[in-house]
Amino acid sequence: MTHLPLDDVRVIELGQLLAGPFCGQLLGDFGAEVIKVEDPGRGDPMRQWGREKPHGQSLWWPVVARNKKSVTCDLRDPRGQDLLRRLIAEADVLLENFRPGTLERWGLSPDELHAINPGLVITRVTGFGQTGPYAPRAGYGSIGEAMGGIRHVTGDPGRPPSRAGISLGDSLATTHACVGTLVALHERGRSGRGQVVDSAIYEAVLAMMESLLPEWQQAGYQRERTGPVLPNVSPSNVYPTGDGEAILIAANQDSVFARLARVMGAEALAEDERYATHGARGANMDELDGIIAAWTAGHPADELLRLLHEGGVPAGRIYTAKDMFADPHFAAREAIVRVPHPDFGEVAMQNVAPKLSSTPGRVRTAGPALGQHNEEVYGGLLGLSPRGDHRPVHGRSHLEARNPPMRYRLGVDVGGTFTDILLIDQESGRTFRAKTPSTPHDQSIGVLAGVEKACAAAGVSPDEIGEILHGTTIATNAILEGKGERVGLVTTAGFRQVLQIARSFVPGGLAGWIIWPKPEPLAALEDTVEAVERVAADGTVVTPLDGAR
The missing domain is CATH 3.30.1540.10 (formyl-coa transferase, domain 3)
Incomplete structure (x- = not known):
């Protein structure tokens, strides 16, 4: 197998959602080692985005985070900032899409980073750029599309401007950011110096607006919405x-x-x-x-x-997606690939574009679990010891997951209408409860909202939760209060959704559960605690609490 053309490039990705991470996806497609740094409590919000979420998981995440490694690091903590500096010293590219001034507040300005690594290419994607009167404003792709001109000309005459149906502004900005990154890397080969790549969403959209500007400047002509046709271009x-x-x-x-x-x-x-x-x-x-x-x-x-x-x-x-799967040309050119996934079995996604004749890109992995590569990166790349004086401090890395904090335990009961949360302070014995609306097709929303409410009531961060159990309210509460065993009772769908959320901020995910009906042997799941089951008269599995053997 041929080498990948960017396999000698290491990228540290700090961005989230799409403006920023899509650039990392493009670089990773051609072999760059992309280390995605995520908040230890929630990770990239893209993990939860998307209309369809089988098992409570985003179908967007496996695509935009493909070929990447995930590590956790709290960049708001000075110790986390120091950890990032260690990563920067080993990197070729830093990619971020925070609001301008954020890195500077953390002591991570371009000047400070170049003092650590003079050859670093710093790629920054924002709504309005790093300079100018609008730079401090919050900016999303939709605003950049409107300001850059494409919204005004999209849609049918006589109706309000339309959206293209995809995140066009974000994708254009990050595609331009990718081009700028590669140009800056090429120039570094001559000068040995890195530089800042400043990609603004509205400017990336503006760059695609053809002759819109000279038409107005020279002829006073304003383009308008024309539906499915182009004016004066027929048929x-x-x-x-x-x-x-x-x-x-x-x-x-x-x-x-x-x-x-x-x-x-x-x-x-x-x-x-x-x-x-x-x-x-x-x-x-x-x-x-x-x-x-x-x-x-x-x-x-x-x-x-x-x-x-x-x-x-x-x-x-x-074409619709269904047409693409059935088209022989798509198949012949392998425009769609299927990538192994731990929960979906395999997930189909668009292949790498463009195709290179000698050193083509390749989709090697789907989006990783949160913190999946902590030990590989922090232990392997940086040589940090899980017990040493300079061990990483960034929430729950796998280096420190062997002895997680256990002060707070949390129980989750996901229902079709409501989600019940119980948070217990192990030191004081105080309990905090929350009840939030939930829906069967997206139970994760209720779980996250409930966790936030319970933590807010207790005045703690989700980072301080050491163990989560999932089951019926009565059974889970009894277990948390020490009256039962470390098991819970869940439905298959609820288990999958809560498992992913638990893994996002607790090492090993759920501490224990029983699945009914069982989709697979418990022994095949990570960090499980198998327990004796009892089947009730109605066929459901119940937990063997004390006095109910």
Whole structure:
């Protein structure tokens, strides 16, 4: 197997969500070692984002965090900042998307980081850039899309501006950030010095706006929303088919339009002065679209596409994900890959683009668990001892997970409507309870909200929780209060969702549970405590509490 073209580049990624991490994804796709530094309490919020969340997990996270390593570090703690400095000394690139001034407040300004590592490329992605009057503002991709101009021209005439349906601004900013990072690395090969790559979302969007600026400056022309067509560019539209589908035809160049006219059996259209030139077709586009639509409506989609492709006319269906999985061209070029995943079995995602002939990129792993690589990075790369004077202080690294703090224990009961939380202070014996709404399709929301409420009532951080149990309220409370065994009672769906949340801020995740029905042997799950079961008359598994053997 060939080497990966960026396998000699180490990236420290501090960003979260998409503006920033997508740049890390692109670099990681081509072999860069991307070490993602996450908050030890919650991790990147992208772990919870997405509309569909099987097992309570985001389907976006395995994609945007693919090929990355995850370590935990509390950057608000001076000790965590010192740990980051150690990582920076071993890195080629630092990638972040905090609001301007955040790194500086932590004593991690570019000047301070370059004093540690003069060759460091510092890539910063923000809404408005690092300078200028708007730099301190909070900025999301949607705001950058609006300010950069693309929102104004997206959608149908007479209706409010539309969204593209994906996080376009974030992706454009991070794609430009990736280009800037590679350029800065190339220049470092000449000078030996690193520099700052400053990628603003609104400027990345503006860079894609074609001739919008000179059209206004030179001609006083303001682009507006035009729906599925481009003004004065014809034919280039969506047309109906005889079997109820719709296809795109793009035949606006003179020679291509002549081919379309031949396929339609209407060669005279290419000679008609109303349609013979690009300008003429643009001036008469509504009439021409009507002629083409009347022809396409007389043919089923498959036949229509065959005729157009054989005639050399660009045309195609408007694909959904289902269409992509079924398309032979996608399969032949391996545009979709399936990557092993500990909970999904395998997860399908888009492959690396573009394809390189000699040293192509490769998707090697899906997004990691929180802190999965703590010991590899802190112990292996930095040589820190789990017990040494300079051991990392960053919440719960795996280096310190062998003896986690046990002052607070937390019990979770996920129901279809409400989630009950019980937090117990082991030293004082005080208990704190919280009840939050929950929904079956996304129980993680209720769990996170309940944990936050209970911790707020106790005046503690989730970092101080040493153990979590999941089960019915009665059983879990009894266990936490020392009246039962270290087991809980859960449903399969609830178990999966709470397990992921527990792992986000407690070493080893849940301390114990019983699953009913069992999706797999308990022995196959990490850090489990198997216990004797008792089956009730209704077929459910109940916990063997004291006096109920």
